[in-house]
Amino acid sequence: MAKESLDPFVEYVKSLKTHLPIKPHKVCFVLGNESCDLDSTISSLSLAYFLNKTNTNQNLVLPLLNVLENEFPLRTENIYVLNKCDIKENYLIYKDTINLNELKQDKELEIILVDHHVLSKHFEFLKNNVKRIFDHRPLDPKANWDKDIIDMRTVGSCTTLIANEILKNDISALSPTVAKCLYETIIFDTIGLKEDAGKVKQLDLEISHKLESHLKIKSNPAKLFDELWSAHIDISKLSPKQLLAKDLKILNNVLIPGLPMLVKKYLNQTEVLKHIRDFCDERQCDHIILMGLDAQGTEVKRDIAFYSICQTSKLLSDIIKILKDYKDLEMKEECCDVDDIRYFRHNLKISRKQIMPKIQEVLEKLN
Template sequence: MNNYLNLSKQALNQLEKVKVVNLVLGNPTCDLDSAISPIIYSYLIHKEVEKCGQENEIVIPVLNIPEEDYPLKTEVKYFLETKKIYQQNLTFADQINLNEFKSCELRIHLTDHHVLTKDWINLKSHVKSVIDHRPQDSNWLWSDIYTNIEPVGCCGTLIAQEILKRMPQILTQEIAELLHGVIVLDTINFSPEAQRFTTTDIETVKFLQEKFNITIDNKSLFNELVAARNDISHLTSYQLLRKDLKIIHGNVALPGFPILVRDFIKKSDALNAINDFCNKNKFDVVILMGLFIQKDGKIIRDLGIYSQNFNCDLKIRIVNVIKECEELQAKECESCIPGFVLFAQNNVKMTRKTILPIIEKTIIK
């Protein structure tokens, strides 16, 4: 895999002989699923191109973040390095110069998301395939292209199914271990409490374990990856806000934390970091989403809403929607920051993925 990634990156500097460029984009959150999925799906497409004898066609997986943000993705960096996949062989979004592809046919493949961000939206007509496990956005109903959009626990599960369906002979020990790790982490090790998995996820992991004799037990692997994700000792509060960031409509930020929001806002520099974050990125509202997994596997979630303008109408609407959402079971708590509204989230099954459509509806009203 490392050899393929290195060659795909080198190909960016040798475009004079290339006729077709395939870019495989991960989700811009670039969590472990959003990193592993484009890497492995691009390898599948690469092998299909190779089998067809297309010598002037290249396939490049793209981690959809600037390279400078890669150290913030602590579990991604850790897990890839355990498989000897290093930063210098990865391709990042800010290393892609679309102007260089003008003489080539550009094909885009989306993994772990099916809604294009503003940076890529002008290239919608170039999208050729979509593999995603998120709930279908009714505003993005793709047609006339290949899609596999199924609400399983992990996009890595769908990537594994694509390989088994299209080219099972490329499934190696390395790929199996990468897929096994990301599925275990993304499903929260098949936690009954979180309910973030399906029978397809379970069957896929069982198949990978048995076929490739993967001996590490799921619990140990999960704890190892969670520890890597939670290792934020070297990150500033500002970097924490960028670590797992989702942006809606350009002016609302949804940072996800590997700690609880209530603990984050107690940091001495938290308020300054949030204000700098809003000012530099022109965010009107920030919705912080916290997650803490105890050693016994119990999940705790909370969320907070902040705007520099205490009377911001959008902030007030979002707060009211959260209060009124019976499914979320949010309970307002005392906050140590003026104007910051903090909620304990009693329904831990609702993730950012499921809360996002509720927030989006509120924003576009």
């Protein structure tokens, strides 16, 4: 009996490391953001696959995950979605397994950014190599990109933009597995297409319906979201410190971890302040803003807490003030049992993506 052939997307991902070290003179990397969440991961993999399959000049296109290899398993929902597709984490290329600085000197290097449009300090040297950008967060006023290279729209998931790019240009390149990964990520990012959660937009709905039709499925978005959220909050093997690294974003000297639970619940763990301090020390950062999300059941809840190594930090006070003045956030302070931490509830429809530009405003005033 003939062996069943693999889905071409899975074949492509399984072959990624066969291209290392890089041999072609010209190579393009699709780079997600440093939180390396499900959206960034699937956006990078699916767009790189699509471009590699459809480019006419035979240039090599590879996805690059913007995280250390040993930290990727902390993204439990990423592992869950990829393992369902028979994709193992050791197939992938991580930022500490390749030296882009060296490649920039030796090769004709192109970069495509997905799920972000501001390069982290680690990759600032690549600015002149960026040729395209797909992102769904508010435009940073300091981002000085040519408008012709940016596809930036307010949608719930960057994978919506990637799926739209594929559907618009060559639907034959949409393999069943890449379509499934894109679809599941849209469902996860929009909290099951739930409008009252404040994340889903019209294009998310349109693209998710097109993917359902392409896959010939009648999906239950709420049920699928619950399945993916269960994988996301499966923290049974993670320490309190690892939880902080699971979905981490960094602005200057401020750590902004997204937690798969409410901050209030996280703060109930034993010696939690020691874990927070150690986490800050390891990354040589003085300030941390914890953002929690509980999407179980019918009601979505969010909260936020602030801590500084310097207990009388003016920076943190300024950040709290600007967020209190952000009326849509509706931030309300509550008592906290952990010393030196200020804790707030806020409007469930305002996510970290919308809060970060406000924090950036404060940081820019200091420069």
